[in-house]
Amino acid sequence: MVAARRLSDMDLSLFELRGKSALVTGASMGLGRACATALAMTGANVAVLDIDESSAVKTVEKLRSRGVDSFFVHCDVSNKAQVRAAVAAVVARFGRLDIAINNAGFGIPVGGSENLAQEEWNRVIGINLTGVFLCAQAEAQQMINQEPTQGKIINIASMYGSVAGGNCAYNAAKAGVIHLTKTLAAEWGRFNINVNCISPSWVMTRRMMHLSEEVRSRMRAVTPMGHIQRPEDMFGPVIFLASQASNFVTGHDLLVDGGHTVNTWLSPLERTLAPRVTPEEEIFDTAQDADDP
Structure with a gap:
């Protein structure tokens, strides 16, 4: 029997991205940043x-403060x-494209689908789904034509691509992103x-700061990880998904939702231990700056 490898024996260079060239859409703040x-x-x-x-x-x-090259491209x-x-500009600067994260998207306030204007539907689908396809297509064409031919494309969907909640256009777009991902992978x-x-859950970006403590408490109550x-x-x-x-x-659709979608909760979950993250720590966001809008 082959002995299990010790963690100390593992080659953690598998997660190393040094020298790789990447782009991220919608990267100015929040989840993209x-x-x-x-x-x-x-x-x-x-x-x-x-x-x-x-x-x-x-x-x-x-x-850039982390010692890597970075620049802005309007897109x-x-x-x-x-x-x-934009893809051409990235290749002109970095020489190739190894990793692409298609994150750009937005949601609209919850409202009855019976009153949703077609213009709003078209706008949500156009950015959240069609935009992901246009980006993935252009990125893949570059990855196919470069040497060596390879690459990693990561699309940002949502837990609402798997469960119903919120706005119907947003949900449909994110469900489309999940199946688009599977088709393109094939x-x-x-x-x-x-x-x-x-597929992330509700994410405590600055745009979420307007939520009342009552709403945040309800979110925690139906999330197994408790925050x-x-x-x-x-x-x-x-x-992980960008590396070797x-x-x-x-x-694959990687749900990063603290377990929220694994069941439908009829009552708040009981906890034995305190969550790893306190309510105060939820808003300590190392990916944000205090001067962000």
């Missing part, structure tokens, strides 16, 4: 694609010409391109 930070933490050079230049510049500065992911120009595996997605997700809870999943450690993982 957390994804970009995770890549930079392990040595990747990261292009910040966004429509918000002022916030993106701050992200670029934070990434509306729903615009095919801008997407292709098609592009022959090019040594891994396509996976991450609201923070952007930095994405670091590990992003590094996930070379045999493709077409």
Whole structure:
């Protein structure tokens, strides 16, 4: 019998991204900035694609402080010409594209689907689903034509791609991202391109700070891990899917939701131990700056 390898014997260079070239859409703040930070933490050079230049510049500065190269590229992911120009700009700067995280997206306030305007539906689908496809297509074309032919594409979906809650257009778009991911993984595996997605829960970004303590308490009560997700809870999943450690993982939807979707909770969950993260620590976000909008 072969003895189990000790942790000390493991080659942790599997998670090393030094010298890799990456792009992240919607990376100026929040979840996108957390994804970009995770890549930079392990040595990747990261292009910040966004429509918000002022916030993106701050992200670029934070990434460069980690000793990697970073720059801003203006990109509306729903615009095919801008997407292709952005990918070209990344390759011109870094020489190739190894990792792409398609995070750009947005939600709209919850409302009855019977009153949802078609214009709003089109806008949500256009950015959250069509935008992911346009980005993935352009990224894959670059990865196919470079030497060596390979790459990692990570799409950001949502737990609402698997369960119903919130806005119907957003849910439909995120469910589409999950199945799009599986389809592209099946098609592009022959090019040594891994396509996976991450489905986060409610994430305590600055845009979530308006939520009342009552709402936050209800979120904690139906989450087995007992706290609201923070952007930095994405670091590990992003590094795993972007690195060699996930070379045999493709077409996977990685739920990062603290267990929220594993059941439908009729009553608040009981805890034996205090959660790893306190309510106060939920808003301590290492991926954000105090001067962010």
